[in-house]
Amino acid sequence: MAKSTRGSYEQKFDRAWEVLLVRWHDNKVVNAMTNYDSADPPTSTIRYDRSARKRLPIPQPKVLKSYNMGMGGVDLHDQLLGALESALDSPALSEQERCWRRLSADYQSRYCGHCNTTTDIKEANFFGRDGQFILAGSDDGTFFIWERQTAAIVRVLRGDATIVNCVQPHPRLCLLASSGIDSCVRLWGPLPEGAPQERCVADAEHAAQANQQRMNADPMDMMLLNFGSRVAGGDEAPGQGIPCRTS
Incomplete structure (x- = not known):
């Protein structure tokens, strides 16, 4: 070979x-x-x-x-597990605390593509009658929709000019609410067949790769980049997010 x-x-x-x-x-x-x-x-x-x-x-x-699209998350997960194993050796921890820490590192599924490096938390929720989709906001001004069983990206939608923090489904109707840094809350519902998808990101795979690069970048570099883009550009146009760092 x-x-x-x-x-x-x-x-x-x-x-x-x-x-x-x-x-x-x-x-x-x-x-x-x-x-x-x-x-x-x-x-x-x-x-x-x-x-x-x-x-x-x-x-x-x-x-x-x-694999390359999600390797940053895998490497970070392995790094955190290594740190956790070192902490578990501390004699100051009780056996109960060691047990809790071991269990806290487990997960069943992993959904990649969004980015969370700027604000403290990105809300994640189930969506669909049977919870067949997963939703989460992102630092690039979009929110991602994954298929729960396969972790495949179904749709990426532009929800904010900068960052989407919260995405909530309606308990009974096919309706979503999203909010972020903009001074508004947006509601999302089905469009008629053939209607223009103005807020749908056409290349979801590229958006996921750009977010992966952003998460692997140095946090200080990203903070300066974000600050510089706002100073240089002034008020950002609707639908234009913070540029992701290129390779």
């Missing part, structure tokens, strides 16, 4: 364990396993080509792009 063309990949499905094994040739051979994603259809990523002396697109298995 190491001698194959850069960007080539192979895959094998283990029926006994129901796990897909993917091997991809990048700078070196990268191995991945998944029980929910797939390698096809392949996406693309940019790599520097020494022979051409420029950056060129190469094929990339879909599962690796999904």
